[in-house]
Each structure stands twice: as C-alpha cells, then as structure tokens.
Amino acid sequence: MRFIFFILFLSVSRVSFAGEPESFISPSPEKITRLSELHAQADGLMAENKFRQAVNVYTEIILLEPDDESAYANLGRAYMILGDRDRAKDAFRNALEINPDNPMSLVGLKRLTDPDASNG
Numbered sequence: 001m002r003f004i005f006f007i008l009f010l011s012v013s014r015v016s017f018a019g020e021p022e023s024f025i026s027p028s029p030e031k032i033t034r035l036s037e038l039h040a041q042a043d044g045l046m047a048e049n050k051f052r053q054a055v056n057v058y059t060e061i062i063l064l065e066p067d068d069e070s071a072y073a074n075l076g077r078a079y080m081i082l083g084d085r086d087r088a089k090d091a092f093r094n095a096l097e098i099n100p101d102n103p104m105s106l107v108g109l110k111r112l113t114d115p116d117a118s119n120g
Contacts, residue, residue, distance in 0.1 A: 027065065035065055042074065051078045069098040073105045085112055 027035070042057035055078045061071040076091035089112050095105040 031064065035061060035068070038064070039070070042071075046074065046078065051081050054078045055082070067098050069095045069102050069105075072098065073102050073108070076105060076108050080108055080112065088112055 038057055038061045042054045042061065045051070045054035045057060055075060058071045058075040058078065061068055062075070065071070072091050072095035076088045076095065079085075079088035079091055089109060092105040092109040092112070095102045096109070
C-alpha cells in the first residue's frame with residue numbers, strides 16, 4: 001500500500017535524488033534503451049485507450065528520469081482523459097517546469113484552466 005502512495009506522489013511531483021543537478025547526469029545506454037521501450041509501451045497503451053495502464057508506465061518513466069518532460073506531458077494528457085483534472089494540471093505544470101514551451105502541456109493546461117479554450 002505504501003508503494004502505491006509513493007507512486008501517486010511521484011506522478012504529481014518532480015523528484016530530484018541526492019541533490020544532484022539532473023541536467024548534468026548522462027543516462028547510460030541501458031537506461032536510454034529502457035526509457036525508449038517504456039515510452040513505446042505507454043504510447044501504445046494510450047493508442048489502445050488503456051489510459052490507467054498508461055499512467056502507470058509514464059509514472060515508471062518519471063521514476064527513472066525525473067526530467068522527462070514528454071512523460072509528464074503525456075501523463076497529464078492521460079489524466080485529463082480520465083477526468084482527473086487536478087493531477088492533469090500538476091503533470092502539465094511539471095512538464096512546463098522542465099520546458100516552459102512544451103506545446104502539449106501549454107494546450108492541456110489552458111483547456112483545464114480556461115473554460116472557453118475547449119469551445120474555440
């Protein structure tokens with residue numbers, strides 16, 4: 001049960017371990033391969049409308065790579081589709097902390113915060 005709460009916490013907040021500047025750490029080739037596999041898996045789940053499972057995989061990606069703006073943006077999209085507006089906003093905001101110009105997060109956050117954005 002604690003693990004589930006930990007995963008939920010990580011799905012809405014960025015984590016930096018050991019106080020190291022994440023931008024200076026180069027991932028290993030194995031980690032890059034694993035992240036690529038996980039992204040493909042999560043994207044496939046989204047295409048199959050398996051949004052809850054996609055949330056779990058995007059969360060796993062974030063555990064491996066806390067600065068993965070794409071994982072946060074897609075996590076926000078999955079939460080938005082599931083109707084979890086608060087978690088969607090948090091995920092989009094986390095993506096925007098990494099890259100303030102992330103288009104998916106900018107659009108998603110606007111749709112969630114501006115009722116007229118969906119109608120136009």
